[in-house]
Amino acid sequence: MTPQDAYVELVRRFHRMAVLGRASAILGWDRSTFMPAGATEDRAEQLATLGVMGHELLVAPDMGDLLASAEEGADRFEDWPRANLREMRRHWSHARALDAALVERRTRATAACEMVWRQAKADGDFAALLPTFREVLAVTRQVADAKVAALGLAPYDALLDEYEPGSTAARVSALFEPLRSALPGLLQRVLEVQRRAGAPLPLPGPFPVEAQRALGERFMRALGFDFERGRLDVSAHPFTGGTPDDVRITTRYDEADFSRALMGVLHETGHALYELGLPAAWRHQPVGAARGMALHESQSLLIEMQACRSRDFAIYSAPHLATAFGGSGPAWTADNLYRHQTRVAPGFIRIDADELTYPLHVVLRFELERALLSGDLALADLPGAWNDGMRDLLGIVPPTDREGCLQDIHWPDGAFGYFPTYTMGALAAAQLFAAALAAEPGIPTAIAAGDFAPLVGWLRTHVHGRGSSASTDAILERATGAPLGTATFLRHLETRYLAAYE
């Protein structure tokens, strides 16, 4: 078989896997939005079957030979096919590292633990979680070990690689160290500044769901979300799902607070724009997929935090907010709304955190999950270590484990190595936004006028359209002149939260 023939066959198979993945994505979206409760088992089986069939295609006995055959000719391939082949091998390497028994053990362990976790979290009862959590940790170590053997990476790096290809714990530590040392001090200075400035004027509710929904849709359209290729719906936990041709974002509404749903919609729209902007010519191939979780999160945070918590966005959005909710007077000015959107306060809950304290929540989790994985921290000692870390990083201690180490689903779900990508995304967002503004100085003025085309156009070219054709760092380097770093992010925080107040 010639390299070209092998590659053509690989493209055919990966295309089919992608289509199965897309079908699963829609079924998964439906599960979180419209599925009746009694269909849970039925749907779980559909998703499991599609997953298994995709996995079977990926680890087919001749796949290794096909990859090797194609790779023999790879140096004569064009850039994109060559990158595609590299991504194919990456997917294959991850998949074949785990045998069926291990995959099943992990599925069983995480399903059981997730179920126990829901109740344990509600009760703030860490002890209740321990037995199933122990099994998840054990199986996660086994997964890591299997990947160590197959990928030649250290255990934590092997897990991280699935979410953020090519990254390592050392790299993450190097990025997080400046945050760990700068943010606690910065937080205290910002709190002092905001205390002196006084609280913004309160915004009187209630805020009807329908008005919130219409407003969210308006801003989505302004950002370039294409409702011919996507939807906005409601789910208990907001997410972006579906496929690059059918992107489905969700939110949840609170009539006492419009900001949560609205900023959530903008966040998910950032994810959605990435999916919608992936290279059309590579729709069903690995190289056409989003690069990794760090860049994905960078797109949601760039839209939510960099673009839409800016003064310029407040100028654009203030009159729309006032009209939608029948507000008037000084509380509904751009300035007051901006102050609302940029309040900082240490809190217990990661998903409620502002952009300044959020990285500290992530640093804590990164340190703890490495210690748990290596065995340096015993699982039974997690609550104490968590509370120590919170005191150390944020100066507060959660009253119960419910607001502490039980708050996130990630670990019970076996997703060790995922947390760092949130903050890597925040760093990348700051870096990309600054580069976009340097390249297109008209972006802020355009945003203030509700025109996001210059910003989104730049992202299309420099991030979305590049798919997985290069590494996260290579994409960032070409787009911003540097690989992922912390300087721009820290400068952004200082500018937004200190300089602007002084």
Next chain:
Amino acid sequence: MTPQDAYVELVRRFHRMAVLGRASAILGWDRSTFMPAGATEDRAEQLATLGVMGHELLVAPDMGDLLASAEEGADRFEDWPRANLREMRRHWSHARALDAALVERRTRATAACEMVWRQAKADGDFAALLPTFREVLAVTRQVADAKVAALGLAPYDALLDEYEPGSTAARVSALFEPLRSALPGLLQRVLEVQRRAGAPLPLPGPFPVEAQRALGERFMRALGFDFERGRLDVSAHPFTGGTPDDVRITTRYDEADFSRALMGVLHETGHALYELGLPAAWRHQPVGAARGMALHESQSLLIEMQACRSRDFAIYSAPHLATAFGGSGPAWTADNLYRHQTRVAPGFIRIDADELTYPLHVVLRFELERALLSGDLALADLPGAWNDGMRDLLGIVPPTDREGCLQDIHWPDGAFGYFPTYTMGALAAAQLFAAALAAEPGIPTAIAAGDFAPLVGWLRTHVHGRGSSASTDAILERATGAPLGTATFLRHLETRYLAAYE
């Protein structure tokens, strides 16, 4: 391989096919309800891929040997596994009759014709449809011929068998002959009776969509529809989709006429109750599926026509209708509402037809599709033959082909052999309802009180729970004492439309 081992392997494979089919059913439902227009191609590919993967499983090279091995021991199997094995062979025989090239030719032909049909129908332009329609007819003949060879059936019977297993054109003709001779005369007598009785009092609208929806849900719940295992939504063409654990029915609302959506919801609820009541122990096996289109339609028509256009249902529903739409006075009495629900009039459009004239629409289509398939009728002569048939059977001639031979999607879609099942369903519905009433004389009184449990309980036992464990006729014979016939249906029409008025 022992027969038992072969059977176990078959069960495993058919289970997987069923799961793929269920995934497709949800994706198909989403396509008709919530999918954005731009995802059409994406979704078509997902459905095609799942279809192909299911087909590949069904026609796997060793499937014939597995079936033969299992069948060697079938006389020692219990009834249900033996019936399951018989259904497995039936599915396999249909699937392997067509080679991939023919399946693809059919898919291409019907997709092209369906597209042309939408415009041709809108324009009433039969000539525009002819070229693509010719290809569909040619490929349908080829499909029939392929199945003749594989199944040992006559061409039309081979097509019919896919929708109504075991039935034949001769059987259908024998059932339709009494209808063809009795209904035109009965129609004239009923029209005369209704003319003498005068029109019912008009029901003043408009009828808000939300009130219609709530009313539909109320009646669905009364009928025993389980909203933990199903939904009611909106689509352009009402249907019942989803899976037996997640049944999704749709309707469309017209604020000028509540009856269409409401009776449509009751019709689809009949389909849904069948799916929800299929034998749980055989959920993912062929023997656990609905028996065929005739019995399926019998369940929708039994609920809609037999149960819910009865005087008893009018007694139950009248106060709910009056409350929902703020109606009062003589127009909103059970008697007046019943007269609305039982108006008879010849019309051009099958889907708008009452239960008395509907079979004549089907008789016409049955005769024409047989003549088209055999070549006795040239495709170009279809409009004339259609109009002659309408004059002959219903005494009216459509003004254009839009209201004539272009109205239905079935033929452009290649679904020759489907139409007869509508009327076979109507016959079965009358027969089953009469048997239920004979067995449970309290059913009418219960319906008048909004209690459908006695009726639906009887259907659960005698129809739903039997799945595909026996033939349509065997199921009917055990439930009603006789195979499918016309006498009960004709008696029902005479009782409802003549005796009750005289």
